[in-house]
Amino acid sequence: MATITDVSKKAGVSRSTVSRLIAGNGYVSDEARKAVEAAIQELGYRPNTMARGLRSNRSDIIGGVVVNVSSPFYAQMIGGMQETARSAGKSIIVASGYADRDEEAHAIIELLDRACDGLILYLENALRDDVLEIIARSKTPVVTVGGNECPPARARVTIDNATGAEAGMRLLLDQGHRHIAYLSGGTIYRDTHERLSGIDAALAGFGLARDDIYVEHGSFSETFGQQASARLLVERPETTAIFAGDDDVAAGALLALKAAGKRVPEEISLLGFDDNFHARHLTPGLTTVRQPVDEAGRVATRLLLSILDGEPPAAPVITIPTELIMRQSVGPARSLSPTPRTVAPALTAS
Amino acid sequence: MATITDVSKKAGVSRSTVSRLIAGNGYVSDEARKAVEAAIQELGYRPNTMARGLRSNRSDIIGGVVVNVSSPFYAQMIGGMQETARSAGKSIIVASGYADRDEEAHAIIELLDRACDGLILYLENALRDDVLEIIARSKTPVVTVGGNECPPARARVTIDNATGAEAGMRLLLDQGHRHIAYLSGGTIYRDTHERLSGIDAALAGFGLARDDIYVEHGSFSETFGQQASARLLVERPETTAIFAGDDDVAAGALLALKAAGKRVPEEISLLGFDDNFHARHLTPGLTTVRQPVDEAGRVATRLLLSILDGEPPAAPVITIPTELIMRQSVGPARSLSPTPRTVAPALTAS
DNA sequence: GATCGATATGGGATCGATCTCACAGGGAGA
DNA sequence: TCTCCCTGTGAGATCGATCCCATATCGATC
Numbered sequence A, B: 001m002a003t004i005t006d007v008s009k010k011a012g013v014s015r016s017t018v019s020r021l022i023a024g025n026g027y028v029s030d031e032a033r034k035a036v037e038a039a040i041q042e043l044g045y046r047p048n049t050m051a052r053g054l055r056s057n058r059s060d061i062i063g064g065v066v067v068n069v070s071s072p073f074y075a076q077m078i079g080g081m082q083e084t085a086r087s088a089g090k091s092i093i094v095a096s097g098y099a100d101r102d103e104e105a106h107a108i109i110e111l112l113d114r115a116c117d118g119l120i121l122y123l124e125n126a127l128r129d130d131v132l133e134i135i136a137r138s139k140t141p142v143v144t145v146g147g148n149e150c151p152p153a154r155a156r157v158t159i160d161n162a163t164g165a166e167a168g169m170r171l172l173l174d175q176g177h178r179h180i181a182y183l184s185g186g187t188i189y190r191d192t193h194e195r196l197s198g199i200d201a202a203l204a205g206f207g208l209a210r211d212d213i214y215v216e217h218g219s220f221s222e223t224f225g226q227q228a229s230a231r232l233l234v235e236r237p238e239t240t241a242i243f244a245g246d247d248d249v250a251a252g253a254l255l256a257l258k259a260a261g262k263r264v265p266e267e268i269s270l271l272g273f274d275d276n277f278h279a280r281h282l283t284p285g286l287t288t289v290r291q292p293v294d295e296a297g298r299v300a301t302r303l304l305l306s307i308l309d310g311e312p313p314a315a316p317v318i319t320i321p322t323e324l325i326m327r328q329s330v331g332p333a334r335s336l337s338p339t340p341r342t343v344a345p346a347l348t349a350s
Numbered sequence C: 001g002a003t004c005g006a007t008a009t010g011g012g013a014t015c016g017a018t019c020t021c022a023c024a025g026g027g028a029g030a
Numbered sequence D: 001t002c003t004c005c006c007t008g009t010g011a012g013a014t015c016g017a018t019c020c021c022a023t024a025t026c027g028a029t030c
Helices: A004-011 A015-023 A030-043 A049-056 A072-087 A101-113 A129-138 A161-174 A190-205 A222-235 A247-259 A293-308 B004-011 B015-023 B030-043 B049-056 B072-086 B101-113 B129-138 B161-174 B190-205 B222-235 B247-259 B293-308
Strands: A061-066 A091-096 A118-121 A142-145 A153-159 A180-184 A214-217 A241-244 A269-274 A287-290 A317-320 A323-325 B061-066 B091-096 B118-121 B142-145 B153-159 B180-184 B214-217 B241-244 B269-274 B287-290 B317-320 B323-325
Touching (some): A015 A030, A049 B049, A061 A072, A061 A101, A072 A091, A072 A293, A072 B072, A072 B091, A091 A101, A091 B072, A091 B091, A101 A118, A101 A129, A118 A293, A142 A293, A153 A161, A153 A293, A161 A180, A161 A241, A161 A269, A161 A287, A161 A323, A180 A222, A214 A222, A222 A241, A241 A247, A293 A317, B004 B015, B004 B030, B015 B030, B061 B072, B061 B101, B072 B091, B072 B293, B091 B101, B101 B118, B101 B129, B118 B293, B142 B293, B153 B161, B153 B293, B161 B180, B161 B190, B161 B241, B161 B269, B180 B190, B180 B222, B214 B222, B222 B241, B222 B247, B241 B247, B247 B269, B293 B317
Parallel strands (some): A118 A142, A142 A153, A180 A241, A269 A287, B061 B091, B061 B118, B118 B142, B142 B153, B153 B317
Antiparallel strands (some): B287 B323
């Protein structure tokens, strides 16, 4: 591989001149520029990333930690990150944190060892103290996405769970549903609480309160959706609508409803959250609250890039709006004659 | 950040000794070892990846190019790669090739610039000549996965499309189907041809040939599945089974079948390929040939790691077996009395 | 004509590790 | 006692870039 010295010799200039040309700073005469460009072309010269990084203390690598790289949800986010990073000439290394505190710590430390210019974290746990200190010492800027707050973060991107859940619940209420079950994810997640507050807001708009619906806390899993729904059909047969904590829960609920011979949405309505890959492939198509996680990845990366450029982030917290995706799994409540009020439009609150 | 010199001073030895200790080669006395370990601990020393890489010409990074990072299919493969790489202390940088020759070229060049120790490629096009030369010049070992052959690759991992398609077709034949449509992906893919040869083999086992079924070539997309199936229902109403080129095609086919009021599998059977995330969420659950793409990612990475260790790869081509996943979308042919022969067992050849 | 700023270039130190080589000490064998 | 090998250590060169500083030329200004 050709080095900068080879180029400089071939072009009859010093390494400094070549370096200046590549970096695009400092003065370079037209004559020198042409000679150097020709030499670069001829030798097929490509700067050595390691040497550059060692000297300038930049790697042009952004580190990302998500819960699970293999999951379609995070894959979309990674796609968004990568797309944005690529246009700034940076690459992304991602690692999985597996929702485990020590795995998350390990992943972060490994990324910092690689001298990442910055970190984008989607974690499920608070950072370990030693990791906090390592991050601080390395002065690596951090942007977090979703989940909980995280001390060293210079900026945070969240998805507007509250407004999304509010829009979803309002849709159900608008359709005349009053016996509603909310099959929530675990209470350890910030998301869960935000969604609940949105649900409260929608209820309040109809003169109702949390106690007027049935809420069960479980996990974000198909199994939970299936089991809780099966139980629900027996113990609360008056239920006309299920609002699932996410699309996996909804998929499980749908299995249970079909097993029980319930028609969706004629007998019971089903509403999801996320707009997973399979939401549209369910039968009936799942009406759901879309979380634009790819957009979150893009925004987080853009924030990080601006921090790296020395600009302050656009805002310390950026909230990505959700969108209500209307498919076929939600309909009017079965006991009511269909006098739907205006259906809530796709809510795109900022 | 502490450097190796800081450590050596604190421990009262030379940098060489510290380096030897870390690398685990050469002689280090117990006394020195203890002193150095204490110093490392105390200073929180972590070796600088850039400096090490510059000198030793290794980055401990493996580069991966897949068609699309955001897609669940490739996300699974990336997960497998990462898991394996991590256990060897290496990280992975992935890029999308978007099935475009120039995008693929760009991604590879970028990864080579990062001085990747090796590349794992899942491409859809032949490599551009200039890229071939750059790879050769950099002496970076390459392992390819799926898709077509690729000159510079030291080893190749393929998924056993032929045997998988054979098992799928045999299942349909076993169930008495004789009016079968195969909605294939594009003919530019090696996969397509391999699957067709497997289909031929299954047909031959029943004394049939390719001409005895209907084959249509399109693309690996839901749209193709939907349109082709809709046409099929009109033009070839005798069809009792559709074998889809992949699960996306199958999902499209299912939409068309439902739109036409056909019951699956009572009136028409549907068989997929891949076992995508949504295969089990379709209604009925999609019977399909599973491609263990996560395993392919793991195997490819293991191959690359062994090449990097100087060992020859276990084999130049490693074929990952597929698995027939039985769900509900395939049943006996409608005109036949249900005298199914033995249903083909889940085929796990070689 | 002296001074100053802008343009243009080169020399060498530097980043933090690895790696080769030289060398010292000690025990074994001739 | 001398040689040889094994253990253990350190000095210094090296990887390939960037970056600071010195310097040279030229035109404009005083």
